[in-house]
Amino acid sequence: MQSQLNRALFDQVMVPNYNPSSVIPVRGEGARVWDQQGREYIDFAGGIAVNCLGHCHPALVGALKEQGEKLWHLSNVMTNEPALQLAKTLTEVTFADRVYFANSGAEANEAALKLARRWALEQGGEEKNQIIAFTKAFHGRTFFTVTVGGQPAYSDGFGPKPEGVDHIEFNDLAALEAVISDRTCAVMLEPIQGEGGIIPATQEFMEGVRALCDKHNALLIFDEVQTGVGRTGALYAYQHYGVSPDILTTAKALGGGFPVAAMLTRAEVASSLKVGTHGSTYGGNPLACAVANAVLSVVNTPEVLEGVIVKHRKFLDGLSAINDKYQVFSEVRGQGLLIGAVLNDEFQGRARDFLVASADAGLMCLVAGANVVRFTPSLVISDEEIEQGLARFEQAVAKVKQG
Ligand SMILES: *Cc1c(COP(=O)(O)O)cnc(C)c1O
Numbered sequence: 001m002q003s004q005l006n007r008a009l010f011d012q013v014m015v016p017n018y019n020p021s022s023v024i025p026v027r028g029e030g031a032r033v034w035d036q037q038g039r040e041y042i043d044f045a046g047g048i049a050v051n052c053l054g055h056c057h058p059a060l061v062g063a064l065k066e067q068g069e070k071l072w073h074l075s076n077v078m079t080n081e082p083a084l085q086l087a088k089t090l091t092e093v094t095f096a097d098r099v100y101f102a103n104s105g106a107e108a109n110e111a112a113l114k115l116a117r118r119w120a121l122e123q124g125g126e127e128k129n130q131i132i133a134f135t136k137a138f139h140g141r142t143f144f145t146v147t148v149g150g151q152p153a154y155s156d157g158f159g160p161k162p163e164g165v166d167h168i169e170f171n172d173l174a175a176l177e178a179v180i181s182d183r184t185c186a187v188m189l190e191p192i193q194g195e196g197g198i199i200p201a202t203q204e205f206m207e208g209v210r211a212l213c214d215k216h217n218a219l220l221i222f223d224e225v226q227t228g229v230g231r232t233g234a235l236y237a238y239q240h241y242g243v244s245p246d247i248l249t250t251a252k253a254l255g256g257g258f259p260v261a262a263m264l265t266r267a268e269v270a271s272s273l274k275v276g277t278h279g280s281t282y283g284g285n286p287l288a289c290a291v292a293n294a295v296l297s298v299v300n301t302p303e304v305l306e307g308v309i310v311k312h313r314k315f316l317d318g319l320s321a322i323n324d325k326y327q328v329f330s331e332v333r334g335q336g337l338l339i340g341a342v343l344n345d346e347f348q349g350r351a352r353d354f355l356v357a358s359a360d361a362g363l364m365c366l367v368a369g370a371n372v373v374r375f376t377p378s379l380v381i382s383d384e385e386i387e388q389g390l391a392r393f394e395q396a397v398a399k400v401k402q403g
Pocket residue numbers: 103104105106107109138139140141190194195223224225226227251252
């Protein structure tokens with residue numbers, strides 16, 4: 001059975017929108033994964049910033065088993081205890097006082113954008129519909145979110161796009177000032193652009209965007225799908241900046257590997273999504289919320305959040321030692337355990353080569369565009385696993401450098 005379930009079968013039975021690796025993992029524990037052949041990998045990818053507590057963390061397995069024997073699903077015709085608990089926690093630990101649940105980052109962002117448009121309609125009428133977003137931004141793959149995202153290659157070819165969306169350069173306050181007006185409904189951004197190359201917003205930019213949104217009565221939406229749930233060493237990245245949004249979206253690590261997402265907002269804004277205006281069959285599903293409750297109870301502790309800062313240092317020290325030896329990076333950037341190693345001129349466009357060489361050396365990592373090698377490991381990865389993973393990464397770098 002297992003021998004027939006291989007990469008070749010993928011091409012026969014799957015839609016060809018992905019091109020997965022030939023490695024097929026079958027088991028994971030902490031920051032380690034084993035494939036069909038029993039080969040071990042250290043996981044610095046964490047399922048693209050999702051597995052915030054590694055693979056099969058006992059607290060998450062426990063929550064899933066416990067809820068799995070109680071109640072799986074109701075629909076939003078009724079509410080449920082895990083969803084109420086999760087919403088209560090999220091409002092206690094963030095700026096927000098209302099929560100909407102979804103199942104993926106794109107869906108949470110879709111809800112954020114639809115809410116913003118409804119809110120603006122009530123504030124300023126039909127005219128107030130402009131959404132300002134940034135080049136290189138990534139907000140998901142629904143048609144609205146991919147249109148707001150800043151990579152036309154992802155939104156082209158699907159027919160007429162949702163209108164009223166303008167893109168400007170990230171971290172360029174003057175450009176924002178030039179396009180924002182009382183017609184602006186919302187400005188949407190990632191505090192650290194993830195897919196776009198691990199590009200942090202500057203403090204000045206965050207403060208300036210907030211001030212311009214206030215001036216023009218526009219909503220500020222932070223997409224924290226990748227930066228949220230402890231990834232940067234704060235529960236949410238906006239907390240580092242001391243700049244609060246009006247709407248925040250969270251997904252990826254929120255379920256630690258179980259699909260769950262949320263849109264958080266203030267009561268005055270939330271009131272624009274009246275009964276019947278938006279919804280989701282699975283949103284707020286008890287199984288998903290039970291797991292997310294367990295995730296937050298582990299992640300939102302000083303031990304884990306302070307640990308992220310310590311592990312960040314360890315990664316940076318390790319990567320800089322590797323770079324001293326091989327000279328491949330121009331810069332290592334990011335915050336906490338959202339780290340991007342930027343390739344220097346000699347290795348432009350070759351991030352994928354590092355990923356492939358890493359896999360050969362027994363290490364899973366990611367890219368963010370063609371010039372950045374990205375690391376988003378478990379927030380509780382052990383020192384030993386970091387050291388072993390970096391040793392394997394060094395082998396990969398040596399191999400790419402040799403050519
Ligand atoms: C991954 C990601 C999304 C999309 O999330 P999905 O769960 O794939 O829909 C949206 N925004 C950001 C910043 C992301 O990193």
